[in-house]
Amino acid sequence: MIYADNAATTKMSPAAVDAVLKCMNDCWGNPSSLYEHGQKAKEMLENARDRIAACLDCSPREILFTSGGSEADNQAILSAASFGAKKGKKHIISTAFEHHAVLHTLDKLRREGFEVTLLDVHSDGIVTPQQVEEAIRDDTCLVTIMYANNEIGTIEPIKDIGAVCRRKGVLFHTDAVQAVGHVPVSVREQNIDMLSLSAHKFHGPKGIGVLYAKKGVRLEPLINGGAQERGKRAGTENVPAIAGMAAALEEACRNIDKDAGKVSALRDRLIEGLDNIPYSELNGSRESRLPGNVNFCFEGIEGESLLLLLDDKGICASSGSACTSGSLDPSHVLLAIGRPHEVAHGSLRLTIDAQTTAEDVEYIIRSVSEVVSYLRGMSPFWRDLMTGKRIHVFKE
Ligand SMILES: *Cc1c(COP(=O)(O)O)cnc(C)c1O
Numbered sequence: 001m002i003y004a005d006n007a008a009t010t011k012m013s014p015a016a017v018d019a020v021l022k023c024m025n026d027c028w029g030n031p032s033s034l035y036e037h038g039q040k041a042k043e044m045l046e047n048a049r050d051r052i053a054a055c056l057d058c059s060p061r062e063i064l065f066t067s068g069g070s071e072a073d074n075q076a077i078l079s080a081a082s083f084g085a086k087k088g089k090k091h092i093i094s095t096a097f098e099h100h101a102v103l104h105t106l107d108k109l110r111r112e113g114f115e116v117t118l119l120d121v122h123s124d125g126i127v128t129p130q131q132v133e134e135a136i137r138d139d140t141c142l143v144t145i146m147y148a149n150n151e152i153g154t155i156e157p158i159k160d161i162g163a164v165c166r167r168k169g170v171l172f173h174t175d176a177v178q179a180v181g182h183v184p185v186s187v188r189e190q191n192i193d194m195l196s197l198s199a200h201k202f203h204g205p206k207g208i209g210v211l212y213a214k215k216g217v218r219l220e221p222l223i224n225g226g227a228q229e230r231g232k233r234a235g236t237e238n239v240p241a242i243a244g245m246a247a248a249l250e251e252a253c254r255n256i257d258k259d260a261g262k263v264s265a266l267r268d269r270l271i272e273g274l275d276n277i278p279y280s281e282l283n284g285s286r287e288s289r290l291p292g293n294v295n296f297c298f299e300g301i302e303g304e305s306l307l308l309l310l311d312d313k314g315i316c317a318s319s320g321s322a323c324t325s326g327s328l329d330p331s332h333v334l335l336a337i338g339r340p341h342e343v344a345h346g347s348l349r350l351t352i353d354a355q356t357t358a359e360d361v362e363y364i365i366r367s368v369s370e371v372v373s374y375l376r377g378m379s380p381f382w383r384d385l386m387t388g389k390r391i392h393v394f395k396e
Contacts, residue, residue: 002360005316006201006292007150007178007351012244013203019247020205023240031237032228041239048239048246055253056195056212057186064211064219064232065242069177069198070101071222072211075233076173076194077105077144079213079220081114084141084171090114093135093143096336097121099150102175103332106144119145123338125154125284133164140170147176147195148183151320151333151349152284153293155183162191171217177201177209181252182290183260193217199241204248208241259354264291266352266361273365277372279385279394283334283347294350295320297339298372299394300382301346309371310348315364320347342381343393 003011012020027044029037046060053060066072077092084090094106096118106116119131127145136143143165148155158174165172173194179185180195181202187195194217198209213219225234252259271282271294279299298306303319310317320331330344339347350364376382384390 002315002356002364004350004352004356004360004364005318006353007153007349008318009200009206010203010353011355012205013248013251015251016199016204016244016248020240020244023243027239027243031239032226044243045237045239048242051246051250052210055249056180056197056210057188058212059215061230062187062212062215064213064229065237066196066209066211066233067207067238068209069099069175069196069201072196072198072209073099073101073144073173073175074105075211075219075222076196076213077102077109077142078222079218080142080144080171080173080194081109082220083218085114087141089139089141091117091137091140093117093119093132093140093145095119095121095127095145097125097149097151097333098144098146099175099177102144102146121154121336124288125149125152125333125337126288127156127161129157129160129164132161133168136164136168136170140168142171142173144173144175147174147179147185148290149284149333150178151331152295152337153178153290153351154284155179155288155290157288158192159190162193165193166191178290181249182256182292184253184256187212187214199245199248202248202252204245205241208238208245210245255354260291263352263354263356264289266356266358267291267294269358270294270350270352270361270364273361274368277369278396279392280372281343281394283337283339290351292352292356294352296348297334297343297394298346298348299343299392300376300379300385301372302375303345303347305375306346306348306368306371309374310367313367313371315367318349318351320344320349340393 027040029041031042031045049060175196177198180197193214195212200206219232223234283295320334334344
């Protein structure tokens with residue numbers, strides 16, 4: 001089995017599993033309790049906070065534990081909107097290709113009377129600082145732009161976008177769920193006011209994440225109750241998951257240069273191999289790209305059929321066509337970069353990691369090439385393309 005779907009989730013690292021188990025056995029108390037069991041858990045909690053803060057280049061007091069990336073995105077956006085509205089600022093800037101945790105939160109705000117500008121991401125999947133600057137108005141309370149896209153892997157010019165926001169006095173949030181642990185991130189150097197991350201995208205446990213909020217940036221609780229997390233998130237902390245997240249993040253950050261170098265070389269070989277398939281195109285920028293992300297569109301192919309046949313060959317991958325989510329619409333990300341519907345349905349996302357080998361990559365290239373020719377051979381749509389009844393979108 002070759003696992004090439006690391007953007008969906010990652011396997012926990014042995015160090016993260018150890019940290020979770022150790023914490024479940026040794027510091028199972030409630031961190032809010034005064035006796036020794038509680039204090040041990042409290043120590044573990046604060047120790048994890050310190051280590052995570054060091055990885056992100058911020059202060060531990062700026063780290064809020066959440067149930068994952070989605071919650072962090074919701075809290076960042078809803079807080080900025082709520083405090084913005086109190087000052088009469090009800091305009092938010094984002095992009096058309098954000099994760100649904102951001103887009104659906106913005107939809108909710110739109111229904112409540114906020115105005116949302118979704119910037120165009122161009123055909124390479126990049127938003128420019130100039131676009132952001134031009135969109136900022138006097139009543140803009142937040143700019144939220146993802147650090148790296150979960151489907152096409154493009155890395156956005158976060159530091160420069162942050163600089164524009166800072167100059168204009170507008171809060172800047174970034175969904176960095178795909179970036180943290182994979183590319184170096186420094187909230188201080190990159191002018192980031194709020195950042196979301198999720199442990200299960202860097203070999204940590206699921207159901208745990210962080211919202212970083214710069215000192216002075218106000219947060220509103222989404223969950224009300226006890227005074228945990230300095231009143232910003234009620235509920236007894238998931239200390240074992242937090243310990244696992246800290247272990248996974250430290251390990252990822254320690255190895256980041258080595259792993260990114262190795263993984264991006266494999267990624268480039270995979271791109272080169274799949275580029276040889278006729279009527280195919282890489283989605284997203286070739287240069288400004290996550291080390292492990294490969295995303296192609298193949299003309300005349302249904303993404304779902306491709307995935308099923310690859311599964312038969314022992315390859316776990318993903319497609320932008322959203323049948324899994326119960327809708328027949330193609331990926332909003334591929335439409336945002338201007339792919340027409342018919343090719344957006346035929347996309348394939350392969351997300352590899354440091355466990356992937358050169359042999360795996362060659363096997364994937366061979367398998368995808370075979371499956372694409374096989375499916376095209378059976379497709380009436382493809383026959384129309386070959387006989388000229390339909391016009392090709394891509395060049396051969
Ligand atoms: C996975 C993901 C999320 C959601 O994170 P969860 O921890 O699963 O809630 C949000 N944004 C991006 C870009 C993601 O890839």
